[in-house]
Amino acid sequence: MIPLYGFVEGDTLGILVLAYETETVAELASKLQDAASVRVARRGRVELLHEGRVLESRCPIAAAGIEPLDRIDLRVVHDMPK
Amino acid sequence: MLKRDEWIDLARKLEWELSYVSEREAFPEIVSGRTWLPQQEWAGWDEPYRTTYAEYVANQHEKDRSVYAVRAALGKPSDYERLPREWLDALKLHAATLPLAEFAAVVGNLRAVRFGRDSAWRSTATLGALDELRHTHIPLLLMHELVRHSAQFDWTHRFYHSNDWVAIAARHYADELLLASTPIDFAIATNFVLETGFTNLQFVGLSALAHDVGDRMFETMVTSIQSDEARHSQIGGPVLEKVVQHDRAYAQYLVDKWFWRSWLLFAIVTGFAMDYLTPLESRSQSFKEFMQEWVVDQFMRMLDEHGLDKPWYWPIFEQALDYYHHMVYASAYTYRSTVWFNFVVPGPAERTWLRQKYPRSWDDIDPVWNRITERWREADPGNDFSVHGTAIVGFCDLCQIVLCAGTPRNNSATTLRHGGRKYVFCSEPCRWIFEREPERYGAHRDVVKRVLAGEAPANLVALLRRYFGLSFETWGKDAYRGEYAWIDRDGGAR
Numbered sequence: 216m217i218p219l220y221g222f223v224e225g226d227t228l229g230i231l232v233l234a235y236e237t238e239t240v241a242e243l244a245s246k247l248q249d250a251a252s253v254r255v256a257r258r259g260r261v262e263l264l265h266e267g268r269v270l271e272s273r274c275p276i277a278a279a280g281i282e283p284l285d286r287i288d289l290r291v292v293h294d295m296p297k
Numbered sequence: 298m299l300k301r302d303e304w305i306d307l308a309r310k311l312e313w314e315l316s317y318v319s320e321r322e323a324f325p326e327i328v329s330g331r332t333w334l335p336q337q338e339w340a341g342w343d344e345p346y347r348t349t350y351a352e353y354v355a356n357q358h359e360k361d362r363s364v365y366a367v368r369a370a371l372g373k374p375s376d377y378e379r380l381p382r383e384w385l386d387a388l389k390l391h392a393a394t395l396p397l398a399e400f401a402a403v404v405g406n407l408r409a410v411r412f413g414r415d416s417a418w419r420s421t422a423t424l425g426a427l428d429e430l431r432h433t434h435i436p437l438l439l440m441h442e443l444v445r446h447s448a449q450f451d452w453t454h455r456f457y458h459s460n461d462w463v464a465i466a467a468r469h470y471a472d473e474l475l476l477a478s479t480p481i482d483f484a485i486a487t488n489f490v491l492e493t494g495f496t497n498l499q500f501v502g503l504s505a506l507a508h509d510v511g512d513r514m515f516e517t518m519v520t521s522i523q524s525d526e527a528r529h530s531q532i533g534g535p536v537l538e539k540v541v542q543h544d545r546a547y548a549q550y551l552v553d554k555w556f557w558r559s560w561l562l563f564a565i566v567t568g569f570a571m572d573y574l575t576p577l578e579s580r581s582q583s584f585k586e587f588m589q590e591w592v593v594d595q596f597m598r599m600l601d602e603h604g605l606d607k608p609w610y611w612p613i614f615e616q617a618l619d620y621y622h623h624m625v626y627a628s629a630y631t632y633r634s635t636v637w638f639n640f641v642v643p644g645p646a647e648r649t650w651l652r653q654k655y656p657r658s659w660d661d662i663d664p665v666w667n668r669i670t671e672r673w674r675e676a677d678p679g680n681d682f683s684v685h686g687t688a689i690v691g692f693c694d695l696c697q698i699v700l701c702a703g704t705p706r707n708n709s710a711t712t713l714r715h716g717g718r719k720y721v722f723c724s725e726p727c728r729w730i731f732e733r734e735p736e737r738y739g740a741h742r743d744v745v746k747r748v749l750a751g752e753a754p755a756n757l758v759a760l761l762r763r764y765f766g767l768s769f770e771t772w773g774k775d776a777y778r779g780e781y782a783w784i785d786r787d788g789g790a791r
Contacts, residue, residue, distance in 0.1 A: 218749060220691045220700065220721055222708045227665055228628035229691035229700030229710050229721075231745050250688035253631045253672060254665045284719040286712050 217281060223251040223289045232287075236277035240270040247289050260292040305349060309420040312336060329412040330479030332544040339539065342415035344531040353424050357431065360521045364435060367517040376514070377446050382641075382776045384510050387574035389449050389638035391503075391515075392440035393456035394467055394566055399432035401475035405487060409480035409532070418532060422480070425488075425529035432522050439518055448770045452637035460753070461765040462744050463565075463636055466697035469741065470558055481536060485548065486555035489533025493599065494556065495563050497526045498591040506571065509579040534603070541603055550733070552600070553608040557726040560614065561621070561696050568622025572654075573640075577647055583654035585618045610726040613709075617702065617724075619658035623651075624701040627665045631686045633773035634761055641776045642669060644783045661705045674786055679778040687757055692743035694720040695727035702727075715739065 221232040230250045234243050244263045248255075263270045265287050270279050281287065315323055326333040348356075377385075406426035413419045441453040456464050457471075474486055500523035507516035540548040564584075571584040582590070600607060608614070630640045643651060643666060652659040669684060676683035691700040691710070702724040703709030711728050713720045715735055722728035731738050747753040753764040761767045 218745075220710060220712070222700075222710065225661075225664060225705050226708075227624040227662070227701055227705055228631075228686075229708055229723075230686075231689040231691050250686075253684060253686050254627065254668055256668055256671070282719075284712065284721065286710060286721070 217276065217283050219281065220284065220286045221247040221250065221289065222286065223247060223255050224291050225255045226251045227254060229286075234276045234281070236275065238276055239272065240274050240276065240279055241272040243276060243287075244272070244289055247287075258291045260294075262290050262292055264288040264290055301349070305347060306417075308349065309347065310343070310415070310417040312340070312416050324412055324414060328408070328479060329414060330481030331547060332481070332540055334414070334539070334543060336414065338543075339415040339418075342418055342535050342539070344417065344421050344535060346421070346528045346531060348421075348424060348528065350424075353427070357427070357525075360524065361431075361435075364439075364517055364521050367514055368439060371514050372442075374446065377443065380512055381510060381576045381579075382639075383574045383576065384512065384579075385447070386638040386640065386776060387570035388440065388443070388512070388515060389447070389452065390566060390569060390574070392436060392443070392450060392453040393637060394463075394562075396433045396436040396440070396453060397457040398467065398471045398475065399429045399436075401471045402429040402487065403433070405475040405478060405483040406529070408478075409483060413480045413484075418480075418484075418536070421529065421532055425532065428525035428529050431525065435518055435521065439514060449637050449639075449773075451771065455766065456637065459766040461636065461767070462692065462697070462699075465744065466692075467562065469697045470562055473737075474555065474558075481540060482551060484533050484536035485540065485551045487533070488530045489537050489599075490552055490555040491559045492526050492530035493533055494596050495559050495592060497523060497530055498595065499563065499567055500526060502567070502587050502591060503570070505581070506575055506579065509581065510575060534599075537603055541605065545604070548603075549605050552605055553610070553726075554730050554733075556596070556608055557610065557614070557730065558696060560617070561698055564617070564622040565625055565698070569626055572622065572651065573626055573643060573647075577650055580650070583651075584622060585654065588618055608726075610729070613725060616704070619655055620661070620704050621702060623655070623658065623662045624705065625699065627662060627669075628690070628699055628701050630669065631684070632690065633775070634681065634685060634757075634767070635765060636773045637767065637771055639774050639776040642666065642673070642779075642781060644781055658704070665705070670784060673775075673779040673781075674784055676779060678780040681774050681779070684775070684779065689745060689748060689755065691721060692745055693723035693727050694741070694743055695722055695731045695738060697741075697743055698723065 217234045217236065219232050219234055221230045230247070232243065232247050232250055240263050244261055248257045248261065265279065265281055265285065320336060403426050406422045406429055409422035410419050410426060413422055437453060440450060443450040457468060474491070478486060500519045504516045504519040504523065507519060537548055568584040571580065571587060597607065629636065630642070633640045648663060648666060652663070672684040692698065693700060700708065700710045700721065700723045709724045711722050711725065713722065713728060716739060718739070720731065722731060742750065744753065748755050754760050761772055
């Protein structure tokens with residue numbers, strides 16, 4: 216397991232999340248939303264960022280270039296105006 | 298018979314030439330502090346109060362008599378029961394964090410009594426140590442006896458002996474500031490920055506709040522303590538002046554470091570009390586307004602008088618005035634069982650007031666309270682754990698406080714790899730302090746590192762009971778059990 220500091224957009228607090236190497240970025244994002252859900256309601260479209268880089272949602276954590284105790288950010292994806 | 302002014306300096310400012318040991322041996326730099334200067338450099342040191350021991354004892358006796366008189370008149374259960382519920386939680390917060398920190402300050406003063414570089418400084422520090430002993434005893438007596446009304450007041454004594462996360466943060470700060478500092482560092486960090494900059498004025502603000510709330514006991518206690526602080530804090534200025542003359546960069550560093558570190562804890566203790574735990578009708582100004590009027594303006598003048606610059610992180614501090622204590626309070630509300638006092642949800646009237654007082658930040662904070670309200674609407678009253686976090690939270694490796702700095706849109710936490718270890722900091726100033734003195738801070742383990750090392754349990758309830766020392770009776774809850782008239786459980790928030 217990889218401990219990570221997670222920050223959800225709109226939240227007031229940084230959380231420690233434990234990521235499995237085999238889970239995907241999308242699964243980790245979902246886990247992070249759950250962990251912050253008492254303060255921030257789940258959002259529809261979100262993306263996970265690591266050092267400013269958007270992580271591909273299907274990528275397994277083991278291949279995402281994340282190290283223990285790194286910072287990850289969950290950001291809401293806003294639709295572009297038509 | 299000699300008049301007072303004819304003998305006083307013989308008693309309080311008497312130097313002599315050392316003959317058996319050198320000055321450097323009698324006052325080694327490692328204990329006396331940087332910057333080491335020969336005694337003649339300190340010869341002009343003085344402070345304005347010039348109190349004699351006899352005057353001190355007479356004054357303190359009178360002050361103690363006033364406190365005991367108020368205690369005798371107001372110590373009845375009915376006096377306690379008529380205080381607003383949330384104010385009692387502000388009291389529990391102060392009751393825990395104040396007295397034993399004051400006791401640590403006894404040690405800091407006593408080190409100056411022996412190793413301070415001028416005899417007048419040593420004399421004044423003697424009275425300072427006695428002051429701090431008084432500031433330990435009075436709150437322990439007045440606040441701990443409230444345990445008959447609520448077991449949470451037991452934390453008046455227990456707090457600093459526990460491994461509660463707030464206690465770890467407070468010890469990390471107080472141990473360095475009060476127990477381990479040299480007399481020079483203590484004078485600049487405690488007397489100048491903390492006491493002159495923050496607590497002396499905080500006590501003025503708190504006594505006014507207590508007056509408005511109708512808490513005469515707390516008002517009397519705080520006023521009594523403040524008058525001592527005003528005197529012994531005067532040690533700081535003349536010490537700072539001398540260090541600025543000889544080592545300006547070090548003086549600036551101490552001021553910058555301790556202003557930031559003091560601010561973080563001050564924002565929690567005083568910010569919570571002023572903006573959340575005082576009933577709306579008793580609030581005369583917001584925490585930010587208080588800070589701007591009483592702390593910031595005065596601190597700027599003090600820096601200017603000593604030829605020092607504004608700390609480099611001032612724009613970060615100014616943003617924090619709008620955000621920091623709100624972010625910590627909302628976060629701590631959702632982890633209230635990890636502390637020893639209760640919280641309230643700000644209702645519509647409080648939130649209107651907060652929006653008016655914090656126009657720059659409240660739009661970012663308010664949605665969190667909407668969400669918490671929504672959660673309470675779905676939960677039964679008193680079911681605190683339905684509106685509570687369960688994930689482990691992150692702690693700053695410098696201040697040991699939760700990662701709540703920056704804004705909800707952009708939390709300012711930052712990581713650092715140093716000496717083969719990974720560290721996280723809530724803010725750039727905390728990281729900067731760590732990077733200046735990694736050997737001092739690097740080995741300390743925050744709560745998360747203790748959990749990961751297996752020292753502390755990862756399960757929340759086990760952590761509360763076995764590591765933090767809390768129980769169902771003492772851990773924090775919603776002060777109103779989530780039963781607010783403005784939460785309509787049938788139809789939504791009113």
